[in-house]
Amino acid sequence: MTKVGAPLIHVENLCKSFEDGEVLKNVSIDIREGDLDSVIGPSGCGKSTFLRCLNCMEYLDSGNITIAGVTVSRTGTEEHLDRPFLEACAQMRKNVGMVFQSVNLFPHKTVLDNVMLAPLVVKKEAPDQARENALRLLAKVGLKDLAARYPATLSGGQAQRASIARALAMNPKVMLYDEPTSALDPELVNEVLQVMKDLDAEGMTQIIVTHHMRFARNASDYIVFMDGGEIVEKDDGDVLFTTPKNERTREFLRHFTEEVA
Ligand SMILES: Nc1ncnc2c1ncn2[C@@H]1O[C@H](COP(=O)(O)OP(=O)(O)O)[C@@H](O)[C@H]1O
Numbered sequence: 725m726t727k728v729g730a731p732l733i734h735v736e737n738l739c740k741s742f743e744d745g746e747v748l749k750n751v752s753i754d755i756r757e758g759d760l761d762s763v764i765g766p767s768g769c770g771k772s773t774f775l776r777c778l779n780c781m782e783y784l785d786s787g788n789i790t791i792a793g794v795t796v797s798r799t800g801t802e803e804h805l806d807r808p809f810l811e812a813c814a815q816m817r818k819n820v821g822m823v824f825q826s827v828n829l830f831p832h833k834t835v836l837d838n839v840m841l842a843p844l845v846v847k848k849e850a851p852d853q854a855r856e857n858a859l860r861l862l863a864k865v866g867l868k869d870l871a872a873r874y875p876a877t878l879s880g881g882q883a884q885r886a887s888i889a890r891a892l893a894m895n896p897k898v899m900l901y902d903e904p905t906s907a908l909d910p911e912l913v914n915e916v917l918q919v920m921k922d923l924d925a926e927g928m929t930q931i932i933v934t935h936h937m938r939f940a941r942n943a944s945d946y947i948v949f950m951d952g953g954e955i956v957e958k959d960d961g962d963v964l965f966t967t968p969k970n971e972r973t974r975e976f977l978r979h980f981t982e983e984v985a
C-alpha cells in the first residue's frame with residue numbers, strides 16, 4: 725500500500741509525571757497514516773507510559789495529542805479532569821487498539837467469544853455480524869481453526885494473535901503494541917510479528933515498542949529512540965542503526981550490534 729503521508733497521530737509537548745518524578749518530558753512526534761513505527765529504548769525510559777498516554781490509559785499532565793482528528797489536551801493548570809477532556813479521551817480510546825506483553829484473554833470464554841465480546845457489549849453489534857467479523861479477523865491472524873478453543877489451550881504466539889484479533893474487532897484506526905513478543909519463546913515471535921507486517925500491508929497505522937531490532941529495522945517506516953523520557957532521535961531504520969546522530973542512541977545500540985547487522 726502506498727503511504728499516504730499525512731500525520732494520523734500528532735503529539736505536542738506531552739508531559740507526564742508520577743510521584744517519583746517526570747517520566748515524559750515534552751515529547752513531540754508525528755506519525756503518518758499507514759506507517760509502522762517502532763519505539764526502542766532502555767528499560768524505564770517511558771515507552772509504556774508514552775503508549776498508555778496515546779490511548780488515554782494514563783492521562784497526560786500537559787501538552788496535546790491528536791489521533792484521527794480527536795484531540796486531548798491539558799495545560800497543566802487544570803484543577804480537575806473536566807467533562808470535555810474525559811469525553812475526548814473516551815472518543816480517542818475507541819480509535820486506538822492496544823496489545824500488551826502479557827496476554828489478557830478471558831480464560832472462560834472461547835477464542836471466538838473473546839473476539840466478539842467488546843463489539844457485542846460496547847458497540848451493541850448484532851450477534852451474527854459480530855461473529856462474522858470475528859471469524860474474518862481470526863482468519864486474518866491465522867486462527868480460524870482455533871475459534872472454538874479456550875485460551876489455556878493456545879500457545880503463547882496463538883494467544884497473542886488472538887489478542888490482536890480482539891483489538892482489531894473494535895475497528896481501531898491505530899494499533900499500539902507494548903512489547904508484544906517479549907514474553908514469547910523465540911520460535912513463536914515471528915508468527916506474531918508477521919501479523920503486524922500483514923496489517924502494515926493493508927495500511928494500518930501501528931506503533932510497536934519492541935526489543936526485536938532486526939524486525940524494527942526491516943519492518944518499520946521509522947525507528948523512534950527514547951531515553952530518559954525524551955524522544956532522542958527518529959529516523960529511517962537504515963540510518964538510525966548505521967549512523968545514529970546522537971551519542972545516546974549509539975551507546976544504546978552497542979548492545980545490539982550483532983542483531984541488527
Ligand atoms: N503507574 C505508575 N506509577 C508510578 N510510576 C510509574 C508508573 N508507571 C510507570 N512509572 C515509572 O515511570 C518510568 C517509566 O516507566 P515505563 O513507561 O514503564 O518505561 P518503559 O516502558 O520504557 O520500561 C519508570 O521509572 C516507572 O517506574
Ligand SMILES: [Mg+2]
Nearest residue numbers: 771772773902
Ligand atoms: Mg514498558
